[in-house]
Amino acid sequence: MGVTDISRHDMILSGLNLIKQAISLHDEELRLVVANRRFQQMFSLPDRLVAPGAEFRDIVRYLTEQGEYGTVDDVDAFVDEKVRLAFTFEPHYFERTRSNGTAISVEGSPFQQGGWISVYTDITETKRQEDFFRSHTETLSEKLLQRSEDLALANRALSATVNALEVAKQEVTDSREHLALMNTMTPGHIAHVNAAGVYTHSNGNLPTILPVGERKIVGQSFENVLGPFVWAQVAPQFARVLQGKPTTSEIRDEASGRFMRLAMTPDMAGDGSVQGAYILTVDVTEEVSARAALAHARRKELATQLTSGMAHDFANLLTIILGQQAKLDELASLHPALAEVSATINSAAKRGGELIENLSRIEAHRSLNPVSVKVADFVADVLQLARAAVPDDAVLKITYDIPDARLTFDPGFAQDAILNLVLNAAEAQDGPAMITTRMHRAADGMLEIIVADNGPGFSEDALANALAPFYSTKSGKIGRGLGLTTAFDFAKSSGGTVRLRNHASGGAVVTLRIPYTPARTVEAGLVLLVDDTLDVRQTMRNFLRRSGHAVVEAASVEEAQKLMSLEGLTHVVTDLAIGEGSGLDVAATVPSGVPVLIVTGLPPSDALHQKAKAAHPVLPKPFDFATFEAAFLRAST
Numbered sequence: 001m002g003v004t005d006i007s008r009h010d011m012i013l014s015g016l017n018l019i020k021q022a023i024s025l026h027d028e029e030l031r032l033v034v035a036n037r038r039f040q041q042m043f044s045l046p047d048r049l050v051a052p053g054a055e056f057r058d059i060v061r062y063l064t065e066q067g068e069y070g071t072v073d074d075v076d077a078f079v080d081e082k083v084r085l086a087f088t089f090e091p092h093y094f095e096r097t098r099s100n101g102t103a104i105s106v107e108g109s110p111f112q113q114g115g116w117i118s119v120y121t122d123i124t125e126t127k128r129q130e131d132f133f134r135s136h137t138e139t140l141s142e143k144l145l146q147r148s149e150d151l152a153l154a155n156r157a158l159s160a161t162v163n164a165l166e167v168a169k170q171e172v173t174d175s176r177e178h179l180a181l182m183n184t185m186t187p188g189h190i191a192h193v194n195a196a197g198v199y200t201h202s203n204g205n206l207p208t209i210l211p212v213g214e215r216k217i218v219g220q221s222f223e224n225v226l227g228p229f230v231w232a233q234v235a236p237q238f239a240r241v242l243q244g245k246p247t248t249s250e251i252r253d254e255a256s257g258r259f260m261r262l263a264m265t266p267d268m269a270g271d272g273s274v275q276g277a278y279i280l281t282v283d284v285t286e287e288v289s290a291r292a293a294l295a296h297a298r299r300k301e302l303a304t305q306l307t308s309g310m311a312h313d314f315a316n317l318l319t320i321i322l323g324q325q326a327k328l329d330e331l332a333s334l335h336p337a338l339a340e341v342s343a344t345i346n347s348a349a350k351r352g353g354e355l356i357e358n359l360s361r362i363e364a365h366r367s368l369n370p371v372s373v374k375v376a377d378f379v380a381d382v383l384q385l386a387r388a389a390v391p392d393d394a395v396l397k398i399t400y401d402i403p404d405a406r407l408t409f410d411p412g413f414a415q416d417a418i419l420n421l422v423l424n425a426a427e428a429q430d431g432p433a434m435i436t437t438r439m440h441r442a443a444d445g446m447l448e449i450i451v452a453d454n455g456p457g458f459s460e461d462a463l464a465n466a467l468a469p470f471y472s473t474k475s476g477k478i479g480r481g482l483g484l485t486t487a488f489d490f491a492k493s494s495g496g497t498v499r500l501r502n503h504a505s506g507g508a509v510v511t512l513r514i515p516y517t518p519a520r521t522v523e524a525g526l527v528l529l530v531d532d533t534l535d536v537r538q539t540m541r542n543f544l545r546r547s548g549h550a551v552v553e554a555a556s557v558e559e560a561q562k563l564m565s566l567e568g569l570t571h572v573v574t575d576l577a578i579g580e581g582s583g584l585d586v587a588a589t590v591p592s593g594v595p596v597l598i599v600t601g602l603p604p605s606d607a608l609h610q611k612a613k614a615a616h617p618v619l620p621k622p623f624d625f626a627t628f629e630a631a632f633l634r635a636s637t
Contacts, residue, residue: 022120030056030086033115042104042120043068057083067099086116095123103127188282192267195242195276197222209283211256229254234262241266241277250284257499257511259288368493371630372519373411375402379439381411382418389419390426390433400439406519407447409494411626417490418449421510424484425453428508446496447516452509457502487512522636524548525570530560530586531599532578536621540573540599543628557581561589569594571636576600576612584612597635599623 022039026032032054040050044066049059060082064075072078089110097103103126107119189209192201199218206217210230222238223231233251240247241264248263261284267276328342383398390396418437425435434454442448484498487510491498496514503509527549531537534555541551549571554560557578563569572590574583576598583598590596601621602609612618619631 024118025115026056026086026118027115030083030116032056032059039120042122056086070099089116097127188280191217191279191281193222193238193277193279195274197238199225200276206281209260209281210253210258227253227255237262237264238277242274244268244272244274250288254501257501258283258285260284368413369410369627369630370408370494370517371411371626372406372408372521372633373626374406375400375439376405378411378414382415382437385415385419386422386435386437389423390435394426394429394433394435396422396435396437398437398439402439402441402447404518408517408519408630409447409514410490413490413493414449417487417512418451420484420486421451425451425455425508428453428455430455441516442513445516446513449512449514450509451512452503452507454507457506457508458500463500463502484510490514520633520637522547522571522633524550526550526552526566526568527571527573528552528554528560528563528566528569530554530557530572530574530578530583532556532575536575540628543625544573544632546625547629547632557585560586564589564591571632572596573632574598576602576608576618582608582612584608584615587616595635597632 020038022036022042024032024035024039032050032052034052035050039045040047043063045059045062048054049062057079061075061079063069064072064078069078090108091110092108093105095103095105102122102124105121105123107121109117109119111117189206190201190203191199191206193199198221202217204216206225210226217225222234226234230251230253233249237247237249244266246263246265248261250259250261252259261282263280264277266274267278269275328338331338379398379400383396386396386398422435422437426433436450436452438448438450438452440448440450484500488498491512491514494514496512499511499513501509501511524547527544529537529540529544529551530553531540532555537553537555541553544551552563552566554563558581560572560574569591572586572594574586574596576583577600578586583600587596587598596616597619598612598616599619599621600609600612604610604613604620609618617631617635619628623631
């Protein structure tokens with residue numbers, strides 16, 4: 001039973017304890033849901049039998065064994081019959097005299113969804129009055145007496161009916177409350193508008209999908225609530241609904257970049273006219289993003305397949321051309337006029353080779369390599385490279401507003417993405433370019449990298465296709481159409497998105513959104529460093545000391561194994577190939593709980609490399625400080 005169920009149980013129990021009758025509620029499996037204090041007192045039941053979940057069978061057996069039903073010869077058969085009758089869930093009313101001489105009435109009303117509510121009323125005094133009248137039959141007419149008894153019985157039956165009606169009323173109330181709760185908790189906006197486009201109902205969830213400001217939109221017009229940009233997309237759909245045609249469409253909010261699926265169903269009057277629309281709106285931003293990523297991947301896969309075959313065939317042709325050009329060179333000594341032709345062919349063939357190299361880069365999947373990055377240094381490096389790449393008359397500005405000095409992301413991939421966007425912006429200008437790049441932590445906790453320019457902005461076609469591989473608007477200019485694709489790949493590989501839009505004052509705006517991940521650090525400790533090459537060991541020793549660690553070194557497996565008992569040992573970093581042994585031999589003797597990082601120059605296809613990778617974090621050589629630090633952190637966590 002959850003917290004909500006417990007609180008609801010306590011509220012119901014508090015109400016039932018105010019009632020004079022004994023009341024119990026059982027579910028469809030005849031398990032006790034709740035019983036009031038009077039129920040326990042009337043039948044002298046132990047606490048275990050009035051606790052939620054108590055079995056109806058156990059309660060009946062206890063009462064039978066206590067003599068509640070008089071002398072019963074076969075207790076098991078008696079209890080089975082009582083349980084069988086209860087499972088029929090038929091409403092009932094009867095009166096009986098208990099073994100202690102008191103009289104009670106028993107009223108049972110089933111719930112629509114299964115289960116019982118039972119009401120037990122002490123009618124001893126009522127029975128006593130009936131007996132009094134019966135004992136004075138000599139003074140009262142038999143007809144009057146019978147009439148009195150019939151009225152009393154009818155009164156009790158009426159009381160049972162009233163109780164059943166109250167139960168039914170409570171069921172309806174609970175159903176309405178449940179429906180209202182479902183309406184509110186639905187992860188979408190459920191609403192109704194009249195034929196004039198004015199909201200008459202809303203579950204209040206529109207602000208979770210569209211930044212509209214206020215939750216209370218009932219009484220406001222469709223157009224005012226949605227805003228001009230969204231309303232322009234919705235208006236044609238609403239017009240169709242007013243013609244009696246249901247519609248489903250996807251719309252985009254320019255300000256937030258969110259995508260919504262809007263389903264509208266006509267609200268038909270009895271005469272066939274449309275008096276409004278029922279509306280369901282859900283946020284499908286993630287779905288649209290996933291579809292875009294899939295389409296991007298498919299286009300890129302197709303491009304890879306095409307370029308792979310083309311590059312192979314083109315390489316064969318270039319091999320033939322260069323072979324023939326070599327023969328032409330031999331003839332050039334006899335015919336000097338052929339020298340210029342030979343040089344031209346040679347230059348064109350080499351350019352073709354460069355193009356093949358570019359195509360081969362497209363085939364390779366670029367893996368993500370997140371490391372700890374000092375934001376200030378990263379921004380300074382990007383600015384330096386960008387200034388060297390853009391024209392001298394371009395105005396370039398890069399700013400950042402990051403609360404943490406270090407973040408974790410792939411700096412090389414991020415740098416390529418930003419530089420591609422900056423170069424695209426510079427090449428899109430007809431005159432001097434003004435390009436601004438800003439990094440900041442967004443309100444929703446994502447890291448945003450925003451590149452904006454003062455150019456003509458994206459065309460409608462570009463907004464729809466700019467992220468596709470090989471799409472380019474650089475008519476007459478050199479370009480592979482992979483600039484925005486690189487940015488897209490970086491964002492998606494990092495778990496983020498790319499947004500394209502035009503600034504209200506002109507110019508294109510590209511926003512890369514990736515998870516904001518502050519760099520983690522490893523607490524300084526004592527590291528055993530194992531490598532049989534002094535220069536490599538010295539490099540890693542400097543890296544570790546730079547991070548604040550104390551270092552103990554070993555040049556062989558045997559020497560390392562003797563140092564495993566060092567007090568306070570926190571980490572082990574070992575080369576994989578160490579003389580006659582291996583880093584796996586070192587790792588096998590490391591104390592439990594001490595993390596191991598293995599470094600190696602062996603290729604990934606090597607069997608020993610694969611065996612090591614299956615057991616421990618492995619860092620391929622060569623590596624710089626940032627890469628080593630990131631691998632050390634992964635091994636430590």
